Amino acid sequence: MRKPLIPVSEAIARIAEAMRVMPNEEVSLSEASGRIIANDAIAALTNPPADQSAMDGYAARGEDVSDLPCVLRLAGESAAGHPWTAPLDPGTCVRISTGANIPEGADRILILENTLSDHNSEQIEVLEASGKDQFIRRKGQDFHAGDILVNQGTRLNGRQIGLLSAAGHHRLLVRRKPVVAILSTGSELVEPGTNPSAAQIISSNSIMIAEMVTSMGATAMPLPPIPDHKNALLDAINGITNADLLVLTGGASVGKHDLVAGMMKDHDGLDFWRIAMRPGKPMIFGHITIGSVPSEPTTTPMLGLPGNPVSSGVCTLIFVRAAIRAMLGLSPDPVTRKAVVTTDLPANDQREEYMRGMIRYDDASGLNHFTPLLSQDSGKMKDFALAEALMIRPAHADALSAGSMVDIICLNSADS
Numbered sequence: 001m002r003k004p005l006i007p008v009s010e011a012i013a014r015i016a017e018a019m020r021v022m023p024n025e026e027v028s029l030s031e032a033s034g035r036i037i038a039n040d041a042i043a044a045l046t047n048p049p050a051d052q053s054a055m056d057g058y059a060a061r062g063e064d065v066s067d068l069p070c071v072l073r074l075a076g077e078s079a080a081g082h083p084w085t086a087p088l089d090p091g092t093c094v095r096i097s098t099g100a101n102i103p104e105g106a107d108r109i110l111i112l113e114n115t116l117s118d119h120n121s122e123q124i125e126v127l128e129a130s131g132k133d134q135f136i137r138r139k140g141q142d143f144h145a146g147d148i149l150v151n152q153g154t155r156l157n158g159r160q161i162g163l164l165s166a167a168g169h170h171r172l173l174v175r176r177k178p179v180v181a182i183l184s185t186g187s188e189l190v191e192p193g194t195n196p197s198a199a200q201i202i203s204s205n206s207i208m209i210a211e212m213v214t215s216m217g218a219t220a221m222p223l224p225p226i227p228d229h230k231n232a233l234l235d236a237i238n239g240i241t242n243a244d245l246l247v248l249t250g251g252a253s254v255g256k257h258d259l260v261a262g263m264m265k266d267h268d269g270l271d272f273w274r275i276a277m278r279p280g281k282p283m284i285f286g287h288i289t290i291g292s293v294p295s296e297p298t299t300t301p302m303l304g305l306p307g308n309p310v311s312s313g314v315c316t317l318i319f320v321r322a323a324i325r326a327m328l329g330l331s332p333d334p335v336t337r338k339a340v341v342t343t344d345l346p347a348n349d350q351r352e353e354y355m356r357g358m359i360r361y362d363d364a365s366g367l368n369h370f371t372p373l374l375s376q377d378s379g380k381m382k383d384f385a386l387a388e389a390l391m392i393r394p395a396h397a398d399a400l401s402a403g404s405m406v407d408i409i410c411l412n413s414a415d416s
């Protein structure tokens with residue numbers, strides 16, 4: 001008897017558990033975008049480094065401006081990068097610019113529009129004073145040396161990299177990107193740029209998966225497609241070096257030319273096969289020893305995805321993503337949001353379904369509305385490319401009426 005299909009959540013957990021977390025490497029700030037920071041990033045510097053002015057104007061002492069209007073003598077200037085270092089004498093002020101250090105004794109910033117001065121005059125007439133801490137940025141009000149600024153496991157963006165540079169970082173410790181080798185199998189496949197005969201199709205999976213895994217934080221290693229011959233498959237696999245994960249597409253099912261499950265079984269590397277999922281049922285997970293040097297075999301995790309491009313794509317978004325996230329030390333579970341489904345749905349069978357559809361934000365309710373595409377035919381690449389979200393229809397779910405809340409995975413959002 002056939003083994004029962006593996007639930008999607010169990011498959012995600014088993015894949016994640018089998019992955020090795022990538023070692024760390026140091027990168028420069030300019031290489032850090034999108035990388036996962038390996039440790040809590042601590043400020044080496046304090047910002048601002050001293051009490052500074054937030055406006056252009058004059059720095060003065062509060063007791064000198066308590067009776068207004070009054071006149072102060074201009075003693076000099078504190079400019080950004082060129083501070084006035086002497087304490088402020090009674091009855092005096094210094095011209096100050098935004099970002100300049102506030103002289104000792106000064107606790108008021110008088111903004112230009114509240115003062116009068118003749119050109120070249122050393123006399124500043126003060127019409128209105130400001131409050132004690134107004135327009136003053138206190139030392140360390142942004143962050144202090146020793147503060148944790150970015151938590152370990154964060155995918156770095158420009159704002160965070162800017163912050164870390166301001167805090168004195170020059171190089172950052174990040175997780176090494178996992179290298180994902182992508183190999184399409186199928187005697188009908190030719191590479192993009194080739195003119196296919198009527199019996200051939202372009203191998204679109206490799207480029208699609210390469211793009212997806214790159215945006216997930218991996219390094220893609222797409223390889224040329226190989227025909228459905230056992231030896232061609234073994235030769236291609238043996239030629240792969242330094243991959244952390246091998247993604248095969250095609251040949252995952254039970255047809256006469258489907259070699260991948262057989263190969264995994266032959267090599268005792270099959271962890272599980274066949275998922276309770278639509279699309280994507282024939283997916284395989286296992287480990288395979290690759291490399292042509294018998295004395296130095298490396299066992300590499302392998303995901304065998306169905307060749308059908310929509311199935312391959314959905315499996316990449318769920319399972320290849322889980323593997324990559326686990327290797328980066330991140331949660332492997334999909335990021336889901338709630339949406340209101342706009343159509344009635346029939347009860348579901350044992351396979352969790354990932355329905356392609358469109359989302360529209362509804363102003364009146366403040367909720368996202370999800371409309372499944374009319375056809376859920378997994379042969380329709382155009383619909384898959386057009387789709388904005390995948391709706392997760394749990395296994396054995398009851399029929400749903402329009403207006404019910406469902407879980408969706410947004411396809412165009414950055415939170416992959």
Ligand code: AMP
Pocket residue numbers: 184185186188189201202203204205206249250251252253255305306307308309
């Ligand atoms: P298979 O999983 O090998 O049975 O393939 C299922 C379907 O997907 C067949 O129609 C294949 O021609 C197609 N297919 C397989 N591999 C690819 C690929 N790399 N790119 C595009 N379509 C593919």
Ligand code: MG
Pocket residue numbers: 185186187228250251257307
């Ligand atoms: Mg095939």
